[in-house]
Amino acid sequence: MTPEVSVVIPTHNRCAMLLEAIDSVLAQSTAAFELIVIDDGSTDGTSENEHLRRLAETIRIEIDRIDHRGPAAARNRGVAIARAPLVAFLDSDDLWSPTKLERQLAFMRDNPGCAISQTGEIWIRNGQRVNPAHRHRKRAGDIFIDSLRTCLIGMSAVMMRTDLFRSSGGFDEHMTAAEDYDLWLRILIDHEAGLLDEPLVTRRGGHPDQLSAKTPALDRFRILTLAKLLADDRLSPARRTSVVEVLAEKSRIYAGGLRRRGKIEEVRLYEQVADQARGWDTRAAAEIGCAIESMRSMLREISHER
Template identity: 80%
Template sequence: MTPEVSVIIPTYNRCAMLLEAIDSVLARTTEALELIVIDDGSTDGTEKELTRLGKAIRIERIEHGGPAAARNRGVAAARAPLIAFLDSDDLWAPTKLERQLAFMRANPACAISQTDEIWIRNGRRVNPGVRHRKCAGDIFIDSLRTCLISMSATIIRADLFRSLGGFDEIMLAAEDYDLWLRILIDHEAGLLDEPLVTRRGGHDDQLSATTPAIDRFRILSLTKLLTDDRLSPERRTVVVEVLAEKCRIYAGGLARRGRIEQARLYERIADQAQNWRAAELACAIKSIRSALHEIPHEC
C-alpha cells in the first residue's frame, strides 16, 4: 500500500537527539506514512543504533555531503505523494502528521504547508521574534529577508519538490531558504496554526553555529532568483533591493577581515544587480558559487 506521506530525517553525528526525533514520529496517531532516515556519513555510532530499530524505518547511509544532499536522497527514495521533513534535533507532537494531513486533504490546491512550533534554546522555552511569526498566504516578499518556513514543520507535494530540482546541494546552509523562495514565487503557504513541532536550538553542532556568514548562501539564492522567468517586475525590484542590502553588509565584513577581492565582488553585485543582462547574471552566479568554495573564477 502506498503511504500518504514520506517522512525524511537527515542526520549527521547526532545519535541521541536523532533517536528522540524518531520516537516522536513513531508515536504518531496516523499510520499513513513511511519513515526514511538518511545517515549522512555519521561517525558517532548512529549506524549501529539505527540497525537496532529493525523494520520500523527505512535507513540509507551516504557519504557526508550536507543536509541538502541528504534530503534530496530521501526524496529520491520516497514513495508517497507528500513529503514531510524533520530535522534530527527537533520533535513532533503525536498528532502533528494526522492534523497536517487533514489540512492538506481539505486544501487540495495547497502545495506547501507548515504548522506552528515551540522554540527551545539551551533547554529553555523562548518566544520567537516578531519577524519570525508565521503567516499564511503570499509570503514571498516577507521571506526574502527572513526564512519564514520551518523545515520540521513543513509538508510539501512531492511532484512540486521534484519539478524544482530539490535542494541546491552546493549550499551548505540556507538551502531551505533557497527552495522555499523558489516555491513561493507562485505558490501560497498554508498554515495550521497549532504548535505541533518542538524546535530545539542552542547546541554546538547546529549549522547556524558551525557555518560562518550564512548570508553568503542567501546572496547566492537571491541572485539565482533573478534568472527565474516567473518573477514579476515588482518582485524582481524587491529581490534586487534585498540582494544589494545583504551584499553590502557581507562585503563590509569581508573588508574588515582583509578579504578585499571578495569584498569587491559583493560590492559589484550590489551596484550592478538592477541592470544585469543574462550573460552578466550567469557570470555573477558562477563567481558567487566559486567564492563559496574559495575557487578562483573569472568571466
C-alpha cells in the same frame, strides 16, 4: 499499501538526538506514513546503533547511508526513494507533537489547492523556551516578498507535495547552508503557503553542532540565492524589483563586514554585485550568470580552506 506521507530525517553525528526524533515520529496518532532516515556519513556509530537497527528490522523505517555531502544531498536522497504523494521533513535535532502528521494531513486534504504547508513551532534554545522575533512570525498566503529577508518556512514544520519537490529540482546540493531558504523561495514564486497555526513542532537550537551555529556569514548563501532568483524567468516585475532591493542591501552589508576583516578580494565581488544589481531589474542575463559563478567559486574556495 502506499503511505500518505513520507517522513525524511537526515542526520550526521547526532545519534542520541536522532533516536528522540524517531521516537516522536513513531508516537504519531496516525500510521499513514513511511519513515526514511538518511545517515549522511556519520562517524559517531549511528549506522551501527543496535536500537536503530532493531527499529529498522521490526517497523516501517528505511535507513540509507550515503557519503557525507550535507543535509541538502541527504534530504534529496530521502525524497528520491519516497513512495508517498506528500513529503514531510524532520531535522534530527527537532521533535514532533503526537498529532502533527494527523492534523497536517487533514489540513492538506481540506485544502486541496495547497501544495505546501507548515505548522506552528515551539522554539527551545539551550533548553529554555524562547519567543521568536516578530520578523519570524509565520503567516499564510503569498509570502514570497516577506521571505526574502527572513526564511519564514520551518524545515521540520513543512509538508508538501512530493511531485512539487521533485519538479522544483529539490535542494541545491552545492549550498552547504541556507539551502532551505533557497528552495522555499523558488517554490514560493508560484505557490502560496498554507499554515496550520498550531505549535506541533519543537525546534531545538543552541547546541554546538547546529549547522547554523557552525556556519559563519550565512548571508553569503542568501546572496547567492537571490542572484539565482534573478536568473528565473518566472519573476514578475514587482517581485524582481523586491529581489534586487534585498540583494543589493545584503551584498552591501556583507561587503562591509568583509572589509572590516580585511577580505579585500571578497569585498570587491560583493560590492560589484551590490552596484550591478540595480541594473538587473530588467534581467542582464550575462552579468547575473557571471556573478552567480563567481560567488559559487568563492564559496568553494572558502570551503576548501576550512
